[in-house]
Amino acid sequence: MKNPDKLFEAFTIYIQSKGINPRKKFTVGEIGAILDECRKVGDIDIKDSNSYNYAITGMFANQKNRDYFSFLNKSIPKELTDIANNTNRDNRKWKKIYEQEELYINKKYIKVNVNLSKSDKMYKEGRKILVDNHMQIERNKKVIKNAKALFYKKHKRLFCEICGFDFEKAYGKLGEGFIEAHHINPVSKMKDGDETSIEDIMMVCSNCHSIIHRNIDIDLEDIKKIFK
Known part of the structure; x- marks a missing residue:
């Protein structure tokens, strides 16, 4: 580069x-x-x-x-x-x-720069599994863990890619290392064998994550427009 x-x-x-x-x-x-x-x-x-x-x-x-x-x-x-x-x-x-x-x-x-966590590695997700007599779609915990690690390595902190909120800055030691992760491609729409890359994971705060899931098809840029 x-x-x-x-x-x-x-x-x-x-x-x-x-x-x-x-x-x-x-x-x-x-x-x-x-x-x-x-x-x-x-x-x-x-x-x-x-x-x-x-x-x-x-x-x-x-x-x-x-x-x-x-x-x-x-x-x-x-x-x-x-x-x-x-x-x-x-x-x-x-x-x-x-x-x-x-x-x-x-x-x-x-849109290319919406997500700041990038890696070429792919993680399989989307398999339907039985949990407590209910069918759930399997998530790959490694992709979340590795996405957070890569994001932290790059930026030396964790913050929301929508609004910029930083849990550690707000809560001190209690918020250290905390952030939620959002699948840009919804897990609920995945099929068995679908793959997720770290680039498909976005760091978000709890508030932004909840708002996104109120309408999973919403354009993330529309949410970002709120913050100027």
Whole structure:
């Protein structure tokens, strides 16, 4: 993954952790400030300032066919691409000239980044089993355990991917290590032999989890819109 792609990933992770609506209108400067904060706390490991600012230019530009953002001024991506491709460029031009330019996250990347836990490993679920004389659909406990572990390893904490709630921050030691996990593909609709990946598991707080299950077919982005 190239540095501009790492920056975009860090930006989307940040806004999700803070419950910021990904469909809101941003400015270049606002996104730059978020990335500066991520870099300050160590979420972005680009030490050299020139490389960092060049990566920001590349993230906003169409360089290497990137299309992470939709600018209100359609000419901006090409201008930034020309800057990125110029060996004599000023790497801070993205801020000096374009800081107030307005843009949206390209819609095609919003759903892709709903879930922050990723792994290629698959877990079988969906088998019907008899429990206390009632048929239940089998869940794989390992996928939940491993999804939480991977999420924590990546973010150094557990928080709700819908609203950003952190049990440990709210409850201290009592809330340490606690979060609920939601199957994006409902277990109730699974068939024997269906597979679940860690990417299909979403970290959620108890409130958001309950709301999701009031209408299992609801678009998770519709719930996230509540938190701005």
